[in-house]
Amino acid sequence: MPASLDDFQVISTIGTGSYGTCKKICRKKDGKILVWKEMEYGSMTEAEKQMLVSEVNLLRELHHQHIVKYYDRIIDRTKAMIYIIMEYCEGGDLATLIAANKKNGESITEDFAWKILIQTTLALKECHRRKNGQAVLHRDLKPANVFLDKDSNVKLGDFGLARVLHSESSFAQTYVGTPYYMSPELVNNLSYNEKSDIWALGCMMYELCALSPPFTASNQSELNRKIRLGDFPRLPLKYSIELDMIIRKMIQVEVAQRPSIGSILADPLVQKRREALE
Ligand code: ADP
Numbered sequence: 574m575p576a577s578l579d580d581f582q583v584i585s586t587i588g589t590g591s592y593g594t595c596k597k598i599c600r601k602k603d604g605k606i607l608v609w610k611e612m613e614y615g616s617m618t619e620a621e622k623q624m625l626v627s628e629v630n631l632l633r634e635l636h637h638q639h640i641v642k643y644y645d646r647i648i649d650r651t652k653a654m655i656y657i658i659m660e661y662c663e664g665g666d667l668a669t670l671i672a673a674n675k676k677n678g679e680s681i682t683e684d685f686a687w688k689i690l691i692q693t694t695l696a697l698k699e700c701h702r703r704k705n706g707q708a709v710l711h712r713d714l715k716p717a718n719v720f721l722d723k724d725s726n727v728k729l730g731d732f733g734l735a736r737v738l739h740s741e742s743s744f745a746q747t748y749v750g751t752p753y754y755m756s757p758e759l760v761n762n763l764s765y766n767e768k769s770d771i772w773a774l775g776c777m778m779y780e781l782c783a784l785s786p787p788f789t790a791s792n793q794s795e796l797n798r799k800i801r802l803g804d805f806p807r808l809p810l811k812y813s814i815e816l817d818m819i820i821r822k823m824i825q826v827e828v829a830q831r832p833s834i835g836s837i838l839a840d841p842l843v844q845k846r847r848e849a850l851e
């Protein structure tokens with residue numbers, strides 16, 4: 574039987590984003606804490622609605638320990654609202670963590686950086702494996718889309734949907750806000766590929782440690798210029814040369830030089846760190 578709104582009780586509002594509101598909810602039958610994302614589809618075109626449905630269906634197929642688990646969706650036709658029910662990540666997202674560390678003059682540990690790097694790579698591997706169709710390949714990888722559970726394990730989530738709702742002009746609108754993680758091939762209007770995700774992963778890891786992105790500028794053309802050059806400072810010295818090196822490999826202008834998910838995971842250093850996690 575499909576779920577209905579009555580099966581849940583709203584506990585609180587977590588936050589309101591550009592596409593809807595995220596609420597913490599309780600599943601009445603067993604008290605399980607989840608979240609739902611409320612989105613209004615009334616103003617969407619038929620094509621956008623179709624894309625939203627197929628995106629949600631795809632997300633439901635992704636089962637991985639480092640990907641936010643999707644539970645269900647409820648459609649309220651009278652209010653033209655869709656509720657997407659998913660796992661609650663009580664550790665919040667990495668964008669919030671970066672902002673808090675910046676504010677307090679703190680920074681993450683080397684061990685935590687490796688853990689995030691490895692677990693995000695594993696989640697991306699699962700996404701890249703599922704290349705059935707357009708949607709799951711292009712992950713909008715950024716700190717706001719990487720969540721932490723209660724044990725500070727990575728849960729990649731909240732991608733896709735935003736893009737679906739902005740499908741009209743796919744390129745410009747994919748990047749709401751400053752596109753700090755845009756890869757050189759995208760800057761040059763070439764097509765997106767799996768290596769563009771690797772670039773974004775490198776940029777995200779860099780920002781997580783350094784608390785500012787590898788490339789910054791006050792305007793788009795200056796940012797584009799820096800991205801095409803691909804020069805950025807070393808990570809703060811509290812981080813090892815090994816961590817700096819692996820991130821540096823991911824942020825390489827030449828697509829062919831950038832490691833694949835497979836070669837990141839095959840790196841002996843990554844393997845050693847991974848064993849320590851397990
Ligand atoms: P935004 O456009 O800002 O990403 P969202 O609707 O995605 O807006 O998220 C709103 C807030 O809810 C953000 O603070 C986000 O971190 C939080 N959030 C989204 N999904 C989850 C989740 N599965 N668990 C916990 N918090 C979440």
Ligand code: MG
Nearest residue numbers: 590717718731
């Ligand atoms: Mg979000």
